[in-house]
Amino acid sequence: MPAKKTIRDVALLAGVSPATVSRVLNDNPRVSAENRERVLGAAKALRFRPNTQARLLAGKRTSTLLLIHPIAGPLTWYFHLLEAGLLKGCGRNGFQLDTLMVFPDSPRRMAKILQPIERGTCEGVVLAAPFSDDPEIIAAVRASRMPFVIIAAGAETRALAAGVGMDDEAAGHMMARHLLGLGHRRFGFTLGLPDHLSAQERFVGARKAFAEAGLGEDAVVEAEGGLDFPSGFAAFNRIHDTGFKPTAVICANDESAAGAIHAARMHGLQLPGALNIVGFDDAPFARLLSPPLTTIAQTIDIMGTRAVTILADAIRKIERPYEMVKPRLVIRESSERVRDFAASAE
Amino acid sequence: MPAKKTIRDVALLAGVSPATVSRVLNDNPRVSAENRERVLGAAKALRFRPNTQARLLAGKRTSTLLLIHPIAGPLTWYFHLLEAGLLKGCGRNGFQLDTLMVFPDSPRRMAKILQPIERGTCEGVVLAAPFSDDPEIIAAVRASRMPFVIIAAGAETRALAAGVGMDDEAAGHMMARHLLGLGHRRFGFTLGLPDHLSAQERFVGARKAFAEAGLGEDAVVEAEGGLDFPSGFAAFNRIHDTGFKPTAVICANDESAAGAIHAARMHGLQLPGALNIVGFDDAPFARLLSPPLTTIAQTIDIMGTRAVTILADAIRKIERPYEMVKPRLVIRESSERVRDFAASAE
DNA sequence: CTGAAAGCGCTTACAG
């Protein structure tokens, strides 16, 4: 195996001091263009890779970003994807990633979140939902002067901090338009959790689309729900029990849609054919359901990568607004043009 | 924020030199019991946490483990779980984790895998399937003298190296026994990929159980398949086209089972009721299918954590045999007692 | 803009 190259080797080849090499590597502007060229050339020629450990040690930096996310039963795929995206961004930007899991309902959640920030074990923080929705937490983190970004935040906190998230209202609007375009006129809704604002906004958008299409209140039945399979199952049953016969049911997310699909089958409904069920997120399993699920994709991993860039800027005191990612409709077999079945539903 | 404690602070409080503190921290046996006690006590009192960067730099070690896994479309959940388990183990054992993705069919796969090993950018390697099934790769890695473990290997390579995996033959046997116990006597099989040995072994085990139950060759129809949704879909259709009417179809894994479920529905079969379909893995989405899938759980994350321990031992020259994890049957709604439907299948 | 020097927190021969 070839001997490891160090900053000294590069300095020797470039004919400068190690300090100058270090400056070039760190984008320090106080280096002449000529020396910069030579150092870069020498580094490339030697295939020099700086030693991360040494950089961190000498720079007295942790170069560690901290992801704070909820301990939650469902949606593990969501956090896997988010983490994968963050890791990718960390790799590009020379950061490490630590993860802190917090119970969203714990009374000690604020202390839990603030502890690593006050100890200085990280240089920046990524707040995932539902923490990104909580103005108190945002205020406390901001007061600590620790750079941070929020992911998938609701309207209130979005105005307060940098971050990324999907435009959920647009997503809801897009899904409703899709179904309206297929001829649907009677809808069911299974709602998400009250404290998860982004799920709420999906329905705000959908309602707008219904109103624009001239549908009245009697065209829609909502049911309390949640973001997991059992919640979707129960919510569907609640709609069914009202006697109202929607031709399409919009679920808060894909997991609850899976539950709703199963509930609909238990009632002997043919899917699709007698009923359309759709979700949000384009979870990895959405295409594995029967029928494969029509849904709205949000590129969570890409959002994670983007979040690191925004956070890296925040660390350098570059301020940015919260960024809204455009939703994308993914049409699969679970939605289809309304033929005569609308009349014969069930 | 409290000042960071260093090894010097601990040495001062314990009344020894920093070198002694370092030895205690590294389990060096050449420290008197008395000094060990004092150092440990001082470290605890000061809440001392050694600086990883400095340790790695001074020790000239990378403390990095390398996971080599295939670039594959489906089964991403599998690698997420494996990685999560490995990361947990790395945390406990003071390792970092790098991941190298390799195309299993690339002609350059051997070179890709050997490169980081020869460069010495890691201290140990984790080989995931299908690389763990390849005797050539095993031999090459062994020849490099780099410590390594294999995950989910077939019988041939299992005898050659340390690692962890489920006992797939036992898993297949267990699933077949479950279905036989429910009264099933006519079976369909969708096979996995030919080069993924652990999937093959599942069927070896199942066939044994059928033979033990006195079933003949005519009780089973197999179809070429794969490990993803489309493969399962196609494999089911192939079985269906033969005219054979199984009461239960055993699929190579959960993703292909999802495809088979969808195919069965397209043929108008009621699930369950007219047909049982089961899978292997207990993937996170298995409970989200309609019907929720009966399957065999393998604790992939725990296997990952265990793999790090085994690899850490290998690095210390402690040899271990390949470990087989016991499968666990997860019964959900997709399997049920055969009533009269066996006769009226379809 | 540039270099010499000190230092980041730890490990490890070396000498005892």
Add this chain to the structure above:
DNA sequence: CTGAAAGCGCTTACAG
């Protein structure tokens, strides 16, 4: 078994 010292590869005031 123990300590003084050198050094891991880099960064950053400091002085110019």
